[in-house]
Amino acid sequence: MSSTRTYETYYLRTFGCQMNEHDSERIAGLLAGMGLRPVDGPQRGDVLVYNTCSIREKADTRLTGHLGEARRLKAEDRRRLVIVAGCLAQSRQEGFFQQFPFVDVLVGPQSLHELPLLIEERLETGRHAGSFQRRTTVWSADLPRVRRTGPSAWVQIMTGCSNYCTYCIVPHVRGPEASRPAADIAREVRELAAAGVREVTLLGQNVNAYGREPGFAGAEDFPALLEALADVSGIERIRFMTSHPKDVSPRLLEAMAELAPVCEHLHLPLQSGSDRILAAMRRRYDRATYLDLVGRLRSRLPGLALTTDIIVGFPSETEADFADTLSLLEEVGHDGAFTFIYSPRRGTKAASLPGQLPREVTEERLARLVALAQRLATDRNQKLVGTVEEILVEGRSKNDSSMVKGRTRTHKTVNVPGDFPPGELVQVLIRSASSTSLVGVAVP
Numbered sequence: 001m002s003s004t005r006t007y008e009t010y011y012l013r014t015f016g017c018q019m020n021e022h023d024s025e026r027i028a029g030l031l032a033g034m035g036l037r038p039v040d041g042p043q044r045g046d047v048l049v050y051n052t053c054s055i056r057e058k059a060d061t062r063l064t065g066h067l068g069e070a071r072r073l074k075a076e077d078r079r080r081l082v083i084v085a086g087c088l089a090q091s092r093q094e095g096f097f098q099q100f101p102f103v104d105v106l107v108g109p110q111s112l113h114e115l116p117l118l119i120e121e122r123l124e125t126g127r128h129a130g131s132f133q134r135r136t137t138v139w140s141a142d143l144p145r146v147r148r149t150g151p152s153a154w155v156q157i158m159t160g161c162s163n164y165c166t167y168c169i170v171p172h173v174r175g176p177e178a179s180r181p182a183a184d185i186a187r188e189v190r191e192l193a194a195a196g197v198r199e200v201t202l203l204g205q206n207v208n209a210y211g212r213e214p215g216f217a218g219a220e221d222f223p224a225l226l227e228a229l230a231d232v233s234g235i236e237r238i239r240f241m242t243s244h245p246k247d248v249s250p251r252l253l254e255a256m257a258e259l260a261p262v263c264e265h266l267h268l269p270l271q272s273g274s275d276r277i278l279a280a281m282r283r284r285y286d287r288a289t290y291l292d293l294v295g296r297l298r299s300r301l302p303g304l305a306l307t308t309d310i311i312v313g314f315p316s317e318t319e320a321d322f323a324d325t326l327s328l329l330e331e332v333g334h335d336g337a338f339t340f341i342y343s344p345r346r347g348t349k350a351a352s353l354p355g356q357l358p359r360e361v362t363e364e365r366l367a368r369l370v371a372l373a374q375r376l377a378t379d380r381n382q383k384l385v386g387t388v389e390e391i392l393v394e395g396r397s398k399n400d401s402s403m404v405k406g407r408t409r410t411h412k413t414v415n416v417p418g419d420f421p422p423g424e425l426v427q428v429l430i431r432s433a434s435s436t437s438l439v440g441v442a443v444p
């Protein structure tokens, strides 16, 4: 790649979900393959890469700020390359070049493998270069990667989403659900284990649907995949994200109960507690089904932690609908909730629904929701005080260097005084708890 020889460094900034963070490990791998090395500020980068998200409008506005900086830096040194990857690139495609002409390359999430070629094309032709495939032809999970250090790793098991929840842009930008062959996943997990990884998080927009799309060549489904991975020696913990409530099967419950490495945590997005809103969101479950599922999960998996996602202010949401969300949350008693104000997304069905709500209403509802979610999380965490939990040490605590930080199998953050190396499993007596973390002492 002679034309890129003058480029030595890259700056990579990632927005959005874990899937995107993982894609960034692959982008970093491709750039490393081109002989570039990472720097931690855009001023020092010859190539600036923004791996973007388009899930909510806030994500777009944040990016605009970063691109303003990229434009200034490019004006200082015209040789610089500006690359926009990910979901926003995919949703805007060529139109993005009109709005931001200083951007050199656009690359959608299913086209990441083309990045080196696109850079070459840009340098050779002097014209904008972009690629926006809708379906996977090359799994980004099979590209070289530069992994964040530590005992945990992400493993992509599927891509895309075919659910088309009416508010959501993901199926539009990531394409239809497609599952990665189980043999490739198992090989990657074995390689990670050999490299010292002790915990893997299996990634997909709806992991419970793994292997179910028409045309999937393998015979495996998600519980069977878990079974295969549970046998990989060295892997102590297996996590997965995200699970759709409509696809949590009795076999999955059994697999979670029977397979020792599979952790006692399920992220189970609820979105709303109102049947009318759930139907308008096209979530394909109702309040009663969700509650029934939670009851079955808790009786088969004692100690299970449940976290969730909630959207407030979906079009036409009334105070009564919102009250249903609060009451369902209270009834379940989630361990944690990610809360979002509904954001209309171009091309989605909900964006053109009547009854879009004013900001004052949604913000006020969000504040009430957050207060409740914090109270419930505190209650759940307080219950652990006096118990002994196993943590996997991740590294030093952020605010106190005399402590290490780790996570329980239920995905709760615990701070512990002492000097334990990353990757060690430590038994900890929990002493205190807040809504976001626990503090404890190591016990033999």
Ligand code: SAH
Binding pocket: 055, 056, 167, 168, 169, 170, 204, 205, 206, 242, 243, 244, 269, 271, 309, 310, 311, 340, 341, 342, 343, 344, 345
């Ligand atoms: N596949 C996952 C979630 C993907 S996006 C699932 O189905 O749960 C993560 C979360 O973002 C969603 O669960 C939802 O709560 C939120 N979200 C998605 N689209 C949104 C929108 N248009 N406005 C606000 N929040 C949104």
Ligand code: SF4
Binding pocket: 161, 162, 163, 164, 165, 168, 169, 170, 171, 205, 206, 244
């Ligand atoms: Fe979006 Fe729904 Fe798919 Fe999740 S399941 S990614 S919310 S469309």
Ligand code: F3S
Binding pocket: 015, 016, 017, 018, 019, 020, 052, 053, 054, 055, 086, 087, 169, 170, 173, 174
């Ligand atoms: Fe993830 Fe955002 Fe795309 S949440 S899938 S990076 S739109």
